[in-house]
Amino acid sequence: METWRAISTIRAVRAFADRPLDEAHVERIIRAGRRAPSSKNRQRWEFVVCRERAHLVELSKVGDFAGHVAAAAAAVAVITPDADNRSAREWTMLDAGQAAQNMLLTAWDLEIGGVHAAVYDEPLARRLLGYPAGYRCDLILSVGYPADPTVLTAPLGTDGRRPLDELVHWERW
Amino acid sequence: METWRAISTIRAVRAFADRPLDEAHVERIIRAGRRAPSSKNRQRWEFVVCRERAHLVELSKVGDFAGHVAAAAAAVAVITPDADNRSAREWTMLDAGQAAQNMLLTAWDLEIGGVHAAVYDEPLARRLLGYPAGYRCDLILSVGYPADPTVLTAPLGTDGRRPLDELVHWERW
Numbered sequence: 001m002e003t004w005r006a007i008s009t010i011r012a013v014r015a016f017a018d019r020p021l022d023e024a025h026v027e028r029i030i031r032a033g034r035r036a037p038s039s040k041n042r043q044r045w046e047f048v049v050c051r052e053r054a055h056l057v058e059l060s061k062v063g064d065f066a067g068h069v070a071a072a073a074a075a076v077a078v079i080t081p082d083a084d085n086r087s088a089r090e091w092t093m094l095d096a097g098q099a100a101q102n103m104l105l106t107a108w109d110l111e112i113g114g115v116h117a118a119v120y121d122e123p124l125a126r127r128l129l130g131y132p133a134g135y136r137c138d139l140i141l142s143v144g145y146p147a148d149p150t151v152l153t154a155p156l157g158t159d160g161r162r163p164l165d166e167l168v169h170w171e172r173w
Numbered sequence: 174m175e176t177w178r179a180i181s182t183i184r185a186v187r188a189f190a191d192r193p194l195d196e197a198h199v200e201r202i203i204r205a206g207r208r209a210p211s212s213k214n215r216q217r218w219e220f221v222v223c224r225e226r227a228h229l230v231e232l233s234k235v236g237d238f239a240g241h242v243a244a245a246a247a248a249v250a251v252i253t254p255d256a257d258n259r260s261a262r263e264w265t266m267l268d269a270g271q272a273a274q275n276m277l278l279t280a281w282d283l284e285i286g287g288v289h290a291a292v293y294d295e296p297l298a299r300r301l302l303g304y305p306a307g308y309r310c311d312l313i314l315s316v317g318y319p320a321d322p323t324v325l326t327a328p329l330g331t332d333g334r335r336p337l338d339e340l341v342h343w344e345r346w
Contacts, residue, residue, distance in 0.1 A: 101210070101274040169221040
């Protein structure tokens, strides 16, 4: 699909078809995360790809709004180095956002939907995913073929975004 | 251009042609930022678009590696609410990363190159951009038609990324 079409039509998908993802699609999604730009090209990210149903069901308990993970075809947990330094953490998260957007756009291009889950219970995420001390998991992406494929082509209607005029300033605020 | 082509071929462009951007292209880039997903759809971002040469030259002094801003056709300063709460700031930065990636991919799709500049001298950025207390600017994107248009189609070669095997874990770390 054309880039602008992907960027302008992508929406959050929280209900998934009971169908595994093609292996090649999973790999492409991960490659998109890997290809994202990062601060000083540090690539401070690791991805844990989960597809076992029982594991996904457990993972869906890491956050108050993570229920969609239980029925996803796959979850991509984004693991980043932790740091006391506030600026380092903020830039790591900015980079994680770039990787996440690359992955969800690549999924959408393959007619795969997805959505974010914020991790609230980090110790549970750590136990389920097994990442070592010094790392943390803030974000899990659910991905899967949409339960309702018409979302892929449905018009956006009001897209739930602030008006452009409100958030753009020309030359100076 | 196809989404996967944009995602897999985009690279940082730091040298720009001395040619203004089409107005419609500028608007599309901003719209792409606006369309990005955000935590609880909070859209905690404002964009200041700068195109006056003298202003861009001043802006290029906000960071040690921001020199490219001076010769950009435009700079998009990403302004976000500040917060004492560390988690709120981290998620705001993750969202800013999603908006930045949407903007740079949309630019690339229009054969416009771009690159990030981290703001080191935040008081200077504040003075030049005029945003109010309670907000901050961490990131400025330079955009412009590449000085060397062959970068748009050049093969990536080694792409400077960690091997996939090193950063992907299957089911558990």
